[in-house]
Amino acid sequence: MKTTLLVVLLLLSAPSYATTPSDSAKASAPQSDSAKARQVRYAHIIDSLNSVLRSHPNDDSAHQKLADAYYDIGKWPESAKEYEVVLARSPHNIYARVDYAYVLVNLTGDFQKPIEQIKLALVDDPDNVRALINLSILIIQSNPSDRRGSCAKAFPYLETAYAAAVNKGDTASATIVQKMIDEVKKTLAWTPADSARAAQARYKQAADSLNLYLPSHPDDTSAHLQLANTYYDMEKWAEAAKEYEIVLAKMPGNNDVRVDYAMALYQSTKSYDKPLAELKIAIANDPEHLNGLIDYGLFIMGADPENPKRAGAKAYPYFQRAYEVAVKQGDEEEIRFIENLIKDAKAKQKN
Numbered sequence: 001m002k003t004t005l006l007v008v009l010l011l012l013s014a015p016s017y018a019t020t021p022s023d024s025a026k027a028s029a030p031q032s033d034s035a036k037a038r039q040v041r042y043a044h045i046i047d048s049l050n051s052v053l054r055s056h057p058n059d060d061s062a063h064q065k066l067a068d069a070y071y072d073i074g075k076w077p078e079s080a081k082e083y084e085v086v087l088a089r090s091p092h093n094i095y096a097r098v099d100y101a102y103v104l105v106n107l108t109g110d111f112q113k114p115i116e117q118i119k120l121a122l123v124d125d126p127d128n129v130r131a132l133i134n135l136s137i138l139i140i141q142s143n144p145s146d147r148r149g150s151c152a153k154a155f156p157y158l159e160t161a162y163a164a165a166v167n168k169g170d171t172a173s174a175t176i177v178q179k180m181i182d183e184v185k186k187t188l189a190w191t192p193a194d195s196a197r198a199a200q201a202r203y204k205q206a207a208d209s210l211n212l213y214l215p216s217h218p219d220d221t222s223a224h225l226q227l228a229n230t231y232y233d234m235e236k237w238a239e240a241a242k243e244y245e246i247v248l249a250k251m252p253g254n255n256d257v258r259v260d261y262a263m264a265l266y267q268s269t270k271s272y273d274k275p276l277a278e279l280k281i282a283i284a285n286d287p288e289h290l291n292g293l294i295d296y297g298l299f300i301m302g303a304d305p306e307n308p309k310r311a312g313a314k315a316y317p318y319f320q321r322a323y324e325v326a327v328k329q330g331d332e333e334e335i336r337f338i339e340n341l342i343k344d345a346k347a348k349q350k351n
Contacts, residue, residue, distance in 0.1 A: 038073075039073065042069055046066065046069050046070070049062050049065055049066040050066070053066065060086060060089050063082050063086050063089075064082075066082045067079050067082030067085075067096070067100075068099070071102075071103060074106070076103050076106045077107060079103045080103045080107055083096055083097075083100035083103060084100070087100060092124045094121045094124055094125050094131060095130070097121040098118055098121055098130060098131050100117055101113075101114035101118045101138070102114065102134065105138065111138055111141065112142075114138055115135065115138050115142065116212060118131050118134055118138065119205075119209040120209070120213060122135070122209050123209045123212070123213040123223070127160070127163075127164035127167070127168075129161050129165050129168070129170060129173050132157045132158070132164065133158075133161050133176075135154075135157050136155075136157045136158050136180070137154075139153050139157070140154050140184075147187055148187055148188060152188055152201070153201070154184065155181070155185075155198055156198050156199075156202040157205060158184060159202070160202065162174055162177040162181060165177055203230050207227060207230045207234065210223055210226055210227040211227070214227065221247055224243050224246045224247050225247045225257065227243045228240050228243030228244045228246075228247060231264075232260060232263075235267070237264045237265075237267035238264075240268075241261060241264040241268050244257055244258075244260060244261035253285060255282040256289075256291075258279075258281060258282040258285075258292075259278075259279060259289065259291050259292045259295060261278055262274075262276075262279045262282070262295060263275070263295060265278065272303035275295075276296065276300070279292050279295055279296040280296070288325045290322055290329070290331075290334065293318045293319070293325065294318075294319070294341070296315075296318045297318035297319045297322070297341065298341070300314045300315045300318070301314075301345070308348040309348055309349055309350075312347070312348025312349040313348075313349050315341075316346065316349070319341045319342045322334075322338050322341075323335065323338045323342060326338055
């Protein structure tokens with residue numbers, strides 16, 4: 001990891017942000033012997049790699065090493081050029097893309113394209129701790145005049161980074177990220193009400209990353225499904241339905257997707273006909289699909305408000321089947337929920 005976590009913390013807490021290496025050099029004392037030795041060592045490495053590439057221009061490993069070497073000595077234009085070669089050949093190289101983003105910041109002073117580059121990396125690995133930390137820092141650095149606003153945008157990425165570090169057993173990163181989160185919370189004057197907004201921000205970050213990725217990968221069904229589920233969680237029902245349709249065109253037998261599609265359809269149109277038709281297909285494919293059975297019963301009752309007795313009678317067998325499935329699965333919470341639905345359906349039949 002080229003930008004150390006300690007530097008990241010300093011960047012987060014500093015009132016102004018880091019200077020470029022060239023700025024630092026202007027204010028520094030003459031180079032020490034160790035610095036001169038480092039320059040000589042890197043000059044030798046770069047010469048060797050350029051020699052390799054003259055005879056083997058398609059050596060991806062050599063291009064990567066050359067990009068890293070230029071990076072390490074702050075030669076940003078040369079480094080950017082080599083990272084672009086690497087990424088053209090290996091667009092899913094997450095670490096090259098993250099380093100390329102940092103190079104772009106130093107090369108141009110602009111944050112928009114570097115932020116987009118790291119979001120692309122996160123599409124390939126949403127739990128990449130390094131990418132999440134660097135993205136958080138870039139977001140905070142991008143708008144120093146509105147520190148609170150930029151911290152609010154960065155916060156969900158830090159939360160994701162912390163969870164990912166914990167899941168991977170990376171206690172060092174988890175500790176650092178927790179300190180970063182604490183600093184951001186101080187800036188935000190965090191309240192419980194901010195939790196819901198943070199959740200929406202997480203969904204938005206996922207949707208933004210996927211929308212950035214899909215135009216160049218329109219046939220990636222998994223990405224379309226991730227986007228559909230994200231829109232579903234955001235309660236953007238029309239957008240979710242559109243993405244589920246793309247998925248179902250390629251995966252018509254995916255009953256989980258079809259059941260979620262039915263719900264998105266209902267929420268976006270407030271009509272029952274097509275959602276019921278979709279649920280009927282899912283239940284036919286999988287007679288023990290728990291959510292499909294529950295939703296079908298609920299939609300039947302919702303579709304016939306003028307005759308609750310008839311609606312209750314039609315819905316009851318689906319709730320009963322759902323109850324049997326829940327018992328088989330040992331899902332106590334669902335069992336209690338379905339018991340209440342059965343009681344309601346029976347009560348409607350008596351009216």
